[in-house]
Amino acid sequence: MSGVVVETEAYRGLNDPASHAYRGKTSRNRVMFGPAGHAYVYFTMGMHYCLNVTTESDGSPAAVLLRAVQPTEGIEEMAANRGTQDKGRLASGPGNLTKAFKIDRNLNGEDITKSDSLYFESGRAEGAIRMSTRVGVSHGKERKWRYFLAGSPYVSKGRPS
DNA sequence: TTCGTGATACCC
DNA sequence: GGTATCACGAAC
Numbered sequence: 001m002s003g004v005v006v007e008t009e010a011y012r013g014l015n016d017p018a019s020h021a022y023r024g025k026t027s028r029n030r031v032m033f034g035p036a037g038h039a040y041v042y043f044t045m046g047m048h049y050c051l052n053v054t055t056e057s058d059g060s061p062a063a064v065l066l067r068a069v070q071p072t073e074g075i076e077e078m079a080a081n082r083g084t085q086d087k088g089r090l091a092s093g094p095g096n097l098t099k100a101f102k103i104d105r106n107l108n109g110e111d112i113t114k115s116d117s118l119y120f121e122s123g124r125a126e127g128a129i130r131m132s133t134r135v136g137v138s139h140g141k142e143r144k145w146r147y148f149l150a151g152s153p154y155v156s157k158g159r160p161s
Numbered sequence: 162t163t164c165g166t167g168a169t170a171c172c173c
Numbered sequence: 174g175g176t177a178t179c180a181c182g183a184a185c
């Protein structure tokens with residue numbers, strides 16, 4: 001299975017009230033404090049996993065949340081995982097994304113620079129990248145740290161310009 | 162719009 | 174020990 005990332009959000013620990021790392025290191029967010037290039041997978045809202053990739057150096061908590069992916073390979077498998085045929089929504093939203101790709105806590109802390117099961121390739125989607133405020137965040141709205149591919153049907157619902 | 166859902170973190 | 178909060182999604 002693979003796809004093109006079309007929507008992300010940035011979280012930078014200290015001084016970012018929306019970040020899990022804002023209140024310091026905990027057992028849950030510890031991988032955010034580690035070196036860059038690791039997967040941070042957490043369970044939230046009682047039913048959703050979210051996939052992040054850590055950035056910055058060891059001791060500096062920061063991560064990028066992957067919010068939406070445009071599926072390219074393994075679409076049938078993702079559809080089966082999601083229980084829907086709606087191609088435009090297979091991975092549109094953090095919870096949907098992890099479900100489509102079967103991502104769970106087994107991948108928490110995975111080194112994506114070495115892993116065979118989860119990794120990224122360089123490249124860039126066609127189209128304009130736009131920024132907006134992050135979704136579902138009550139504080140820190142002055143930071144427009146949500147990035148998405150303009151006009152893509154694969155980004156999650158609610159597309160402020 | 163509303164409601165389900167459960168881990169986490171923080172308050173006793 | 175209890176409980177308020179939450180980087181959400183699906184159904185209505």
